[in-house]
Every structure is written in C-alpha cells, then in structure tokens.
Amino acid sequence: MYGLRDKVAAEPGIELLVHRNPEAEKLGINPFDHGPLHTDMWKTEGLKQALDQYGFDAAFGGARRDEEKSRAKERVFSFRDKNHRWDPKNQRPELWSLYNAKKGAKESIRVFPLSNWTELDIWQYIYAEGIEIVPLYLSAPRPTVERDGTLLMVDDERFPLQPGETPVDRSVRFRTLGCYPLTGAVESEATTLAEVIQEMLVATTSERQGRVIDKDGGAASMEKKKQEGYF
C-alpha cells in the first residue's frame, strides 16, 4: 500500500507529507495488544494531529454512502468543528450541487467527492481507466489464520499466533484495505481485475464485512468513530 502511495504521489510531483502519531509510536501501540485503541491513536488521533499541525482547511476522503449506514447520512462537504467532531444530528443541508465551504478559523471540512459512487462503480472505473491497484486486492496464496470468523493474513513475525493457531495457505484477496490486521480477507480465485468484477457481481456479502472495526462498539460503532474524528 505504501509503495503504491509513494509512487502515485511521486509521478505528478506531489509533496507527500507523512505524519505518525509520536505518542502512539512511543507507547508502541499496535493492533495485536491494544485492539480498538490502535485505530483510535494511529488513525483518528494521528489524523487530527496532522490536520492541526498543517492547518488544512479541507481533507478529502474516499468514503462512500453505500459502504455503511452512518456513512449513508454523510454530507459531501462535511463540517468538522475545532475539535474535529462530527455532529450527525446537525449537519448543513446540502442542496443541488451547492456546497457550503464557509468555515471559521481552525474548523475544517471533510470532503467526500465519491459519496454517490457504489463499490461496483469504483471497480468499473478502475477497469475502464486502467488505474493501478495494490496487489492485495487480487487473489494469491497467502498464509492466513481464521479468528472469530474473520480470515486474517499472517504477514510477518509481528503477528502473534494464539495457542493452537497454525497459518494455512489460502487463496485470498481483500475487498477493502484498512489497517492491518483489522481487515479480514476473503477466499477468492480472482487474480485479475476482470475476475474481481465478476466475483463482485455474484457476491453475497458486503464490502465492509471484513472490517472488524465496524463492529467493535455495537450497531453505532462507525457513527461514534466518525464523531470522534475518524475519516
């Protein structure tokens, strides 16, 4: 993922800023020992720190309304207060294609230009435009363990195996890429983009099914995370 990111930024000469939450780094926060705290500190807090440090007015994200039920309520121009909080009950009405980009100092706007795209739209677009993707989206034999109904990939020695677990090579790919290893893989034989699209057409589970973080706080888990500043 990082490799493709660096390449995509380098080609048109975009200045890539990378921020890592120094506190999380110092405390050695990781997904294996700290669970949800890992998402909070690395993703939510880290993002907020970076936005504050550089004073950005707006942050673009790729979230779509078809992904998850609280995201279905999200605005295209989504206002965040000084503390990066989202107030889902008091969102700015968004009419026609008129977006209200006014904001005060230190407030910011999360912008979701792909709000009305569906998962299938994304893949068709990638196919039609020949866009390079991270290989993890395509199937390959990878060492995995099954834990709580989710297929987790055993990437390297950072992955602590639980008693009785032995990595098994399975042909898997990822429908969505979140932070490792909080994203589950799906068993698949789709090794090309065309096969991925065909597989999607007959899929019986949703894209975010493999996202552990959607469920770690009950039905309103994502809404709560978003309120706290998660993308």
Added chain:
Amino acid sequence: MATLLKPLDAAETAREELERWIDATQKKSLLRFITCGSVDDGKSTLIGRLLYDSKMLFEDQLSTLASDSKKQGTQGEALDFALLVDGLAAEREQGITIDVAYRFFATERRKFIVADTPGHEQYTRNMVTGASTADLAVILIDARKGVLTQTKRHSFLVHLLGIRNVVLAVNKMDLVGYDQSAFDRIVEDYAAFAKTAGIGTFTAIPVSGLKGDNITSRSAEIDWYDSPFLLEHLEAVPAAERKAGDEPFRMAVQWVSRPSQNFRGYTGRIASGQVRVGDPISVLPAGRNTFVERIVTFDGDLDQAVAGQSVTLTLTDEIDCSRGDILVAAGERSDAVSRISASLIWMSDEKLVPHRSYWLKVGTQTVSASIDTVQSITDVNTLEISDGNALALNDIGKVVIDLDRAIPGVRYVDNRKLGGFILIDKMTHATVAAGLVDDFPANAVRRAAGPTSTIIWVTGPDRALWAARTAAELKAQRRQVSIIDEEAIAGFPADDPVLTAREAAKLLAAAGVHVLVTIEARPGEAHPGRVVEASNEDNGGGEWVI
C-alpha cells in the same frame, strides 16, 4: 426476478463479455428519486423491498438486520427494514428518520439513487434537501388512511422543488383486500388536491411493500390494474440528464485555468445543453459575445460536450470572465440582476432577520445578500398564504432579496442547477435557507447618470407600483424625483416616443433629478435599458441598480 443484475458465467473469464457488460452498464441512465411518506406508510419497507429484490442487500447486512430487528425492531418477528435506512443511533432509538439517507441499486436497464427522506414536519429541511436533486418523487399513501395532511405537505414541497414526475404509491393494498374502489377513491381525492396545488400530472400505482405487490413485479392479486408496476415505471421515466441535453447550453465558470502565459481556459460542469467547437456563446452577466475555440479535457480535446460533463473551454477572444460568470449559447438572453424575488425555505432554528447580510451562493459564485421584504408565508400543511415579516424553521416564504452585485438572472423553473441558491449565515457559517429564484422585480433597471442622480428604467408587470414606491423612498431621502410613465410617453411625438423619453430623462438627470421611466419592453428588445447603455458609454457608463 427478471429485472435484476444478471451475474455473468463466472467459470470462464469471458473478458469480451465483461467488456460488453461494462460498456452497457456505463450507458445505463441514472434516475434519482425520493420517497416521502409518514412513519407508518411503509416507506422503509418499500425501499427495503426494492433493495432486497434487486440483490442490493448482502448476507452480512441481512443477518445484522435480523439481529437489530429483534433488538430495536417494531415489526414483531419480521425484518424491520426501517433499521436498514435509519443509520444514525438517534434515529434507531426513536424509530424516526431524521436525516436523508441515500441508497443505491441497479437493474439491467437503469441505475438508481434513492433518497429516503424524513416525514416529520420538524425535518422538512431534510426532505427539501433530498428533493433538490431528485428527478422523481414517490409519495406513499396508506390505503386505509387516504390523503393526509402530510401527503399534501410532501406534494407541495415536491412540486415547489420542481419535480415534475410524481408517483402516488397507494400502499398496504393487502390490508384493504386489494379493493379497487378504495384505490379509486384515494386517487380521486388526490387529483382534487393536486389541481389546487398546481400539480399537473401524477401516476397512481396500487402496491403492497410488505407483500411485494406491484413493486418489482406485477401483482397477481391486483388484476384490475394493468399499467406498469413501480419498478417498471421507474425504469421507463425519461431521465433528467437526457432532457437537460436538449436545453440551451449553460455552464457556470468554476475556475479560470491559467497554467501558463499561453493558456487561459474556463472550467466547469455543463449545467444544460451541449457545446461544440466554434459555437457562438455569451458571457453573463456582462453579455459579451465570443466563440468556443477548444474544448479541453484530461483525455484530450473534444469536438463537443454535453450536460453533465466537466470541461475546460477556451474562447477566441480575450474577454473578461471569472468564477461565477455563466457561459451560455449566444442568443440566450439573461438579464444581469441584483434584485431577485424568490421562494425561500428557512432551515435554521434562528429566524430570518430582514436587512441582515447573508452570503448567497448561486451557481459557482457567492455574493453578499440581504432580504428586503418577506411578502408572504405559505403554511406547508394547509397551503394557506399569510402576511408575515419573519421566517422561522421550515417556513416557506416569498421574499425579495437585494444582492451587492449583479449576477446572471436564471429562474429556477428554467434551470434547477443555476436558479437554486443557498443562504449562509456570515457569523456561524451555517446554511440557513434554500431558495428558488422566481423572478426579477422590475427587471431591466439601470443607473445611467452620475452618482448624484439616476435614470431607472422599470419594466415588468408591477412597474407602476414599483416606480411609485421607489419614488416615495427617494422623496423620503429628500431627493428630487420625476416619473415618466407610459401615459406621458404616449404623448411624445409618434416617430420615436421611447427615444424622446430617453432624451427627456437624460436632461432631467443632468439637472440632478432622479428619473423613473416605466415602460413595456418592445418585441425583440429584452429591455430598453440597453438603449441607454449604448448612448451612455461616453457618459462614464453606470451600473445596474435594483
């Protein structure tokens, strides 16, 4: 279901077949629609049914729905589809829809975006938000209850927002024994109301969301109804994007692209019509004419582009054109206006303050605006019109708005994208109102003399009244005012009374008198202010007032 996305044969990677399929999918038109109805009309069940039958619900979502239904559902043992669209914790807790939710599904013929909008009056603003981008509205009625106050409110808002495809879905037909007379009675009631509300046509369909009658397939129970079922109708309605292509070319300039000394292009999304290289176009509000030189895109130059495409146009002449200006097909006249009358839907808890300054965002520009007068307020439940001078949350009023500078005047009925606007509070930056440009009071008015005196040409149906009021205002400021009305003009020499009126006005203005000329525009002349503009350039010009 015959209407579903057909899975391809997954066995062989028929690349060709996939490409054909992708090609066909990309050519599919998109229909955006809203559903409106009260809590118990079965709105969510209907959407759930559409999603479920078009395979847009996945196993994990269904199992989540099943466990949520047990916990929070209101449908006993059955799945509570409302929990599928009510995505916020507060909505699930209270069992009501607060905010618009957008859901997506597709059939072999078309892609759909459905906005599920709240029924409660308290959330009218959210319904309006959903309606602003919809091509069609499905208004649900419970067959046992008939036309309710809510039905009328929703229909009024749908009509106000310019949605001309209205489906009256008479739901829960299973609970009235699929009785045709019950259906006919409701349709008759609604037709009577629709007439008073100005709704021209609507399509009534007897359905049952729960049982799936006439939703995605023809009902066996309702054999007395042989017109299209709901999904069949949704697939057949002409898509707005196609219609927009037949309208005159209009594009609001979003950005002036100047990457180097040698290139200057005007970027934006085409709001309506189409444009070809070489087409004559005008830049509004200035009204200058030029030609399209190139149509530039990331993938190379195009010969032509249509509504919905984002393009960069270069022009043959170097003319003044900036963000917010509108490029239109030459001959598409549009007045530059700095005073508009509009329908305003107030969306803030804080009341409207007349004469307070708000940001007004229209097209791609933001100007400073203040509400001069609230002419009337419409009660959204009874549709009764009353006087008033302040708008509160969810009130709908007719207002007159003054802008700090002239913008191209586009009426909402002519173009939804360019005739709709929002008001933004300058302190809180909240979006406080949505507005629809209705008209331009006393359009064609121009200041034609120095700063101390003005010639104001007044046209429009209320010209006499407007002139009298303005004269009174100016007199109150101890200015000298003279009105040249049509009666006076009729008395001037017959060879060119308008020219005579103009000369008289200029003489009076030169003497420091404010002159109001009320006149009806002649055929072929959008407004006589242009005549003054031409003869007055050497006079230092002037700027539009009012």
